[in-house]
Amino acid sequence: MTSTALAFLSAGFGACLAVLGAGLGIGRLAAAALDGTARQPTATGDIRTSMIIAAALIEGVTLFAIVVCVLLAIKA
Amino acid sequence: MTNLLATLALALATTQHSPEPAQHAAPAAEHAQPAAATEHAQPHGAAAPAEHGAVAGEHGESHDGSAEHGGGHGEGKETLSDVMLGHVSDGYEIEFPGFCHGGFSFECEVNLKHVFGDSLVLHFGSTTIDLTPTKHLIMLWLASIVLILAFLVSAKNRGLVPRGLYNFLELLVQFVRDEIAVKNIGKEYADRYVPYLCTAFFFILFVNLFGLIPYAATATGNIGVTVALATFTFIITQYTAIKSMGLGGWLKHLTGGVAVWLWPIMIPVEILGLFTKPFALTIRLFANMVAGHIVIMSLLGLIFALGSPLVAVGSVPMALAIFGLELFVAFVQAYIFTMLSSLFIGAGLAHHGHGEEHEEHAHAASGAGSEHHGSHGSHVAGGSPGHG
Numbered sequence: 500m501t502s503t504a505l506a507f508l509s510a511g512f513g514a515c516l517a518v519l520g521a522g523l524g525i526g527r528l529a530a531a532a533l534d535g536t537a538r539q540p541t542a543t544g545d546i547r548t549s550m551i552i553a554a555a556l557i558e559g560v561t562l563f564a565i566v567v568c569v570l571l572a573i574k575a
Numbered sequence: 576m577t578n579l580l581a582t583l584a585l586a587l588a589t590t591q592h593s594p595e596p597a598q599h600a601a602p603a604a605e606h607a608q609p610a611a612a613t614e615h616a617q618p619h620g621a622a623a624p625a626e627h628g629a630v631a632g633e634h635g636e637s638h639d640g641s642a643e644h645g646g647g648h649g650e651g652k653e654t655l656s657d658v659m660l661g662h663v664s665d666g667y668e669i670e671f672p673g674f675c676h677g678g679f680s681f682e683c684e685v686n687l688k689h690v691f692g693d694s695l696v697l698h699f700g701s702t703t704i705d706l707t708p709t710k711h712l713i714m715l716w717l718a719s720i721v722l723i724l725a726f727l728v729s730a731k732n733r734g735l736v737p738r739g740l741y742n743f744l745e746l747l748v749q750f751v752r753d754e755i756a757v758k759n760i761g762k763e764y765a766d767r768y769v770p771y772l773c774t775a776f777f778f779i780l781f782v783n784l785f786g787l788i789p790y791a792a793t794a795t796g797n798i799g800v801t802v803a804l805a806t807f808t809f810i811i812t813q814y815t816a817i818k819s820m821g822l823g824g825w826l827k828h829l830t831g832g833v834a835v836w837l838w839p840i841m842i843p844v845e846i847l848g849l850f851t852k853p854f855a856l857t858i859r860l861f862a863n864m865v866a867g868h869i870v871i872m873s874l875l876g877l878i879f880a881l882g883s884p885l886v887a888v889g890s891v892p893m894a895l896a897i898f899g900l901e902l903f904v905a906f907v908q909a910y911i912f913t914m915l916s917s918l919f920i921g922a923g924l925a926h927h928g929h930g931e932e933h934e935e936h937a938h939a940a941s942g943a944g945s946e947h948h949g950s951h952g953s954h955v956a957g958g959s960p961g962h963g
Contacts, residue, residue, distance in 0.1 A: 555904075556911065563855075
C-alpha cells in the first residue's frame with residue numbers, strides 16, 4: 500500500500516477509535532449524573548453543571564485525536 | 576455527537592479526494608500562511624452549478640454559517656474538501672453580499688492582498704514578514720469592536736438598579752467573578768485576576784459567536800489565536816506561581832523533590848509538563864470550534880456528494896440542530912477556558928506562604944491569618960514603646 504492509502508486508512512480508524520472513547524466516557528458520565536440526580540433531585544443543578552463541564556473536557560481530549568486524524572487526511 | 580459527525584466529515588472529505596493531491600495538500604495544511612492565499616484566491620469551481628443556484632436560495636433562508644458556496648465561475652475543479660477547508664481556514668478573501676459585478680450578488684469578494692498590496696510586507700534582509708491582515712484578523716477586530724461597544728453603550732445604564740443590556744452583562748461578569756474567580760483563586764486574590772478572566776471569557780465568547788454569523792469566520796478556529804490566548808494564561812500562571820513561591824521555590828518545584836542525581840531526567844520532564852496545560856487549552860478551543868463548522872459543512876456537503884436536492888430535506892434540519900449545538904459549545908468553551916485558567920492560577924497561588932506581597936495586603940480578611948497576625952502583633956508590640 501502506498502503511504503497515501505495508509506494515511507487515509509489510519510485517519511479513518513483513528514476517528515472511529517476516538518468516537519468509541521468519547522462515547523464510552525461520556526456515556527458513563529451521563530449514567531453517573533443520572534444516578535446522582537435520581538438519588539437526590541435537589542442536587543440536579545449542581546450535578547448538571549458538573550456533567551457539562553466534564554463532558555466538555557472529555558470531548559476536548561477526543562478532539563485531540565480528531566485533529567491528528569484530520570492532519571493525516573489532509574496531508575495524504 | 577460532534578465526534579460522530581466529525582468522523583462523517585472525514586469520510587466525506589476523503590471520498591472527494593482531488594486527482595492532484597500534491598497541489599492541494601500543501602496549502603490546505605498551512606492555515607495562516609500567506610502561501611494559502613494563492614490557493615484560496617483561485618475562483619471557486621462549482622461541482623454542480625445548477626444545484627448551487629438552487630441551494631443558494633435555501634441557504635440564504637436557513638442562515639447557516641457556511642451557507643455560501645462558490646458561484647459558477649467554472650474555472651478549475653474544486654472538491655468538497657477544498658471548499659470545506661477553504662471556509663474554515665484563514666485566507667485573504669472576504670466574501671459578503673453586496674453590489675458588485677453590476678448588480679446584487681451573494682458573493683462579492685474583497686481580496687485583502689489587493690487592498691493592502693505590498694505596504695505591510697516587511698523585509699528584513701533575507702527574511703520577509705507578511706503582516707497583511709487576513710480574514711481571521713479582520714474578524715478579531717470586528718469582534719473586539721462589538722465587545723467594546725457593547726460594554727460602553729450598556730455602561731450608561733449603570734446605577735443602583737441596573738437595567739437593560741448592562742443588567743445582562745453584569746450578570747455575566749458577576750458569574751465570572753463569583754463562580755469562576757472566587758471559587759478557584761480564593762476571595763482575597765480573585766480581584767486581581769478578574770479583569771483578565773473577564774477579558775478572556777468575553778473575548779472568546781464574542782469571537783466564537785461571530786463565527787456563527789453568515790459570511791463571518793471563527794477566528795478561534797485559527798490555531799494562532801488559541802495559542803496566543805493560552806500563552807497569556809501561561810504567562811499569568813507562571814508569574815503568579817513565581818510571585819507566590821519566589822523564583823527559588825518555583826525552580827525547586829521544577830525538580831519535583833527528588834534526589835539530585837535524578838534531576839537530569841526530572842527537570843526536562845517537569846518543563847514539558849509545564850507546557851501540557853496551555854497546549855491542552857489551545858487544542859481544546861481550536862478543535863471544538865473547527866469541528867463544529869466542519870460538521871455543518873459536511874452535512875450540507877452531503878447534498879452535493881450524493882448529488883440530489885432531495886437530500887436537503889434531511890440534511891438541512893440536521894445542520895440546523897448542529898448549529899444549535901455550536902451555539903451551546905461557543906458558550907461552554909469560553910466558560911471552560913476561563914475556568915481552567917482560573918484553576919491554574921489558583922493552583923499556583925496555593926503553594927507555601929505568599930511571599931513579600933502580604934505586606935501590601937495587611938487589610939486582607941482571610942488568608943494565612945494566624946501567622947501574619949502574629950507578625951503584625953509583634954511589630955505593634957515592638958513599636959508601641961516608641962509610639963508611647
